[in-house]
Amino acid sequence: MSYEHTAPEHTAHEHGAHGHQHGAHDHTGHGQHTAHGSTWTMAALATLHCLTGCAIGEVLGMLIGTAFGWGNLATMVLAIVLAFVFGYSLTMRGVLRAGLDLRAAFGVALAADTVSIIFMELADNGTILVFPGAMDATLSDALFWVSLALSFVVAFSVTTPVNKWLIGRGKGHAVVHQFH
Incomplete structure (x- = not known):
């Protein structure tokens, strides 16, 4: 799921708080920026944003599956589907506020969140x-x-x-930054 914001989204003020500057270089690997603006803080915030949507979907899916008496497989599939839905929705909410239309916002959410959600769901459900x-x-x-x-x-x-690597290459949650 891809998110890097305080609740689910961040503002330009937060970028300033993180010292976001394009073109800086990471020589230490400890929170300083790489050539593409990636820091461990940015990656952690993106992951927390993603985790928020995934957690909402996972718990809701488990509640629904349990309430309907579904088996483990059906409940897990529903939880994963809802993790993607809520993950994408949280990102879309922010970019829709920035003025994108629904189709464009969905495209940004797919680009920003898909890889992050996949890794998160594999790790989460595997555990x-x-x-x-x-x-x-x-x-x-x-x-x-x-x-x-x-x-x-x-x-x-x-x-x-994973998110640090993606953001450092201008992918993943980095595609959302232009809308904040």
Whole structure:
């Protein structure tokens, strides 16, 4: 999911707070800018934005699947689909506010978020699949919430370097920056 904002979106003020300057070079790898403006802070914010949409979709999908008594596979598929829907929606909300039409906003969201969401969903669902007992835990079990929280930590850890790499190449969430 791709996002890098405080709640789900950021403002030009936040770019200033991050010292966003194109053309700076990263010599230390510790938060300074690369030639394309990528920092670990920017990548973490993009990942948090992505994680917000994914988490909303994942939890909603699990709630719906559980409420309807669906099996694990159907519930997981719904959760993944909703993670993409909410991930794209959060990005679209920001670029629609910037004046893009719906079609253009959807194109920006696809470009900004697809790779991030894919990595996040693989890490998130992979963690739940291998976490002992997590697939059988119900919403009222502490194991369900502990495994879900751990899966989000793993997803964040896996996806942040991916987002840094993408942003550093002018891809991923970097395509959204021109609209903020």
